[in-house]
Amino acid sequence: MVAGQVAVILVLAVAVALSVNHLRPGRLPLVADWSPEAQLVTGSGESLAISIEEAEMLFFTGEAVFLDARPRDRYAEGHIEGAVNLPWEEFDQVQEEVLAELPPDARLIAYCDGEGCASSKELALSLLVKGYGQVKVLVNGWSVWQQRGLPVEESLEAHAASQ
Numbered sequence: 001m002v003a004g005q006v007a008v009i010l011v012l013a014v015a016v017a018l019s020v021n022h023l024r025p026g027r028l029p030l031v032a033d034w035s036p037e038a039q040l041v042t043g044s045g046e047s048l049a050i051s052i053e054e055a056e057m058l059f060f061t062g063e064a065v066f067l068d069a070r071p072r073d074r075y076a077e078g079h080i081e082g083a084v085n086l087p088w089e090e091f092d093q094v095q096e097e098v099l100a101e102l103p104p105d106a107r108l109i110a111y112c113d114g115e116g117c118a119s120s121k122e123l124a125l126s127l128l129v130k131g132y133g134q135v136k137v138l139v140n141g142w143s144v145w146q147q148r149g150l151p152v153e154e155s156l157e158a159h160a161a162s163q
Helices: 002-023 052-061 072-077 088-099 119-129 141-147 156-162
Strands: 065-068 107-111 134-138
Touching (some): 052 107, 052 141, 107 141
Parallel strands (some): 065 107
16 A cells, blocks of 8 residues: 555656656756766867877877866876876966966867866866867876876876885
8 A cells, every 4th residue: 555655656756857847948858978078068069078099199299288187286196298287276376377378279188087077177168268269178088098008297206106
């Protein structure tokens, strides 16, 4: 008897939720792609994501500047070789100094660490607003870069600790 009542309440709750979602403006999709890459789409539908293969090619041809969106201490522990540290958490304080070195037509690749890290996405969106038109995000950049054995720089302390 109780199980039947619970089932009826559950069915009614789902029906009400689906009806409200269907009737509201800007309804939520019932099925969506929640991958990190899918979350990196601008309002115009352009993807900000860049593959590790393309990022690697741009690195070796020197056609892109890599921007590390992680905090300074994480950057100091190790980063993509030649990357510039532009910590998202300090963006307002350091942007002028860092961006003064980057022309608006520069190819920029923002990265942080971890698939759930949103700092690189936020950094990329802010750079687009500031007029930088060629900005991409390397999802889970630091980890995938290291996994492929690509060039990195690390502080002397981090290097000594790893030996």
